């Protein structure tokens with residue numbers, strides 16, 4: 001039986017069958033307290049955050065500031081909370097907000113210094129101009145290379161891995177993902193590869209090392225480029241691989257045999273997809289291939305902007321399109337589409353592994369990036385895992401060819417790039 005006043009308000013709804021319990025600062029306890037996964041409402045400020053921005057933003061702020069806390073597995077708590085919230089009617093949601101608003105919090109007040117990232121919120125300039133993109137990218141990627149090492153592990157790959165077997169490790173799956181991209185692109189020794197949005201250089205190094213190509217990668221993150229340049233030298237690949245701190249729109253070379261774009265399209269924006277694909281097509285020789293790997297949303301009628309939590313605290317200006325939109329934009333701007341594959345279950349597994357890495361390295365991650373940032377990453381990765389599992393988002397790899405003047409694509413009759 002729930003007790004405590006908050007317990008009486010929330011207890012009505014917390015019967016989802018999910019293994020989760022709640023405690024609150026007023027002594028309320030709800031659910032089986034032996035359950036390993038618990039949500040703790042530490043102070044009335046947690047409720048202030050929720051009331052000031054009902055929905056994911058308020059809940060996220062309450063968690064990031066520690067007024068809402070969890071013990072056990074964040075993902076398990078999030079899944080239970082999502083099940084509860086999804087099960088509530090609008091009338092029930094309003095009833096809960098009215099109950100906590102009228103009893104506890106008058107007036108609702110969120111101190112500026114407590115609203116995480118508030119000062120970081122405003123991005124100036126035209127959305128997806130080069131200047132604004134470079135600020136947006138620095139906010140997410142120029143956090144600390146060490147922090148990313150702790151989360152991503154030795155591969156330093158920050159995109160969906162591809163697990164050849166259910167029990168493959170993250171490292172094996174990241175190797176397999178880059179290899180799959182190389183095979184889809186038909187890379188052979190001596191070819192020239194451009195990798196746009198290259199991160200810490202994982203694809204560039206893999207293609208140069210295992211396929212003998214001449215690889216150029218570009219990233220808008222200065223810290224990523226510095227890390228990748230050192231890694232390339234350390235791996236003895238400096239004669240074949242190069243990473244530049246550069247906007248993909250400023251690459252001057254042309255005539256590439258292949259282009260990979262792994263996790264960049266989310267930063268492009270719907271409006272710019274035509275010019276993005278046109279530019280990539282102009283960089284390829286006739287018969288050259290593009291592999292576009294990105295997160296998509298399942299339906300064209302959903303908004304492409306990410307939710308307020310992701311937009312403000314994680315990926316400013318990120319946008320997700322439906323795979324149909326990506327394919328149409330490729331077709332209309334220089335590519336024949338040859339293959340499309342959805343790897344969303346693989347992204348859920350990848351995120352599970354990143355969450356486990358962050359958990360295992362929590363103390364050092366907090367020392368490196370601060371507790372609020374570590375909490376933002378923990379929350380966004382657990383929430384994203386849930387979104388892939390529940391088919392709120394997908395991961396699509398689309399292969400296109402710039403056919404030659406006679407319509408030749410140079411593809412094998414039955415491509416076999418394995419699993």
Ligand SMILES: C[S@@+](CC[C@H](N)C(=O)[O-])C[C@H]1O[C@@H](n2cnc3c(N)ncnc32)[C@H](O)[C@@H]1O
Pocket residue numbers: 133137141156157158159196197198199200202203218219220221224246247248249261262263264267
């Ligand atoms: C999710 S990360 C993926 C990194 C890498 N491809 C991987 O698989 O690990 C997205 C990358 O896109 C880059 N990026 C975003 N906008 C860019 C732009 N306009 N020009 C070049 N790189 C960009 C970021 O700097 C980052 O390296």
